[in-house]
Amino acid sequence: MAYVLHAAPDRVAAYAADPDNAPRWYANIESVRLQTPPPASVGSRLDFVAHFMGRRLAYTYEIVELLPGQRLVMRTAQGPFPMETTYTWRPHDIGTLIARHAPS
Template sequence: MPVAVGSRIAFTARFLGRRLAYTYEVTAYEPGRRLVMQTSSGPFPMETTYTWEPYGEHGDHTRMTLRNRGEPRGFASLAAPAMAVAMRRAQSKDLARLKALLERNT
């Protein structure tokens, strides 16, 4: 099924030793340029934005930018500063793994 505004995507992750399950809804989609998804369920509702843009001398590379925004609830709100650091660390590891996979397949 192709991605479109209104599509729902099940997502699971491990974070701070816990398994988290979310359902994201696509709120904006411009193929090859921008994807925005958000969820209101889980311990900290989030909005995730991916953008892609050409770069390099001939525009022959692609730069992807990933931005997560959210407001923790309940216990998570007490630990927000530590969680922000842990999220950045987890995101960096995920992106490094994705980069390695993409470069291996080219």
């Protein structure tokens, strides 16, 4: 799925890559808590609580790739099933946020 946002890609990427903002822009995320000291970077672990298909899910993601302004990849380090989430940002007219969610 792709979202076209009318903002500069670096601004969109900075906002979306900040774990504190996830509950504000992602409707299924209830909370995020860093297990490791900020700022989020490769190796950081984040505890997520989400609601999906009527169920409450608690899981820990680990950031495995971070290219500021370009790409963020997180994988479950602990949770009910394996997940990987990749966010990529690139210019498209004004700004584009592309979010892909796929099982690992």
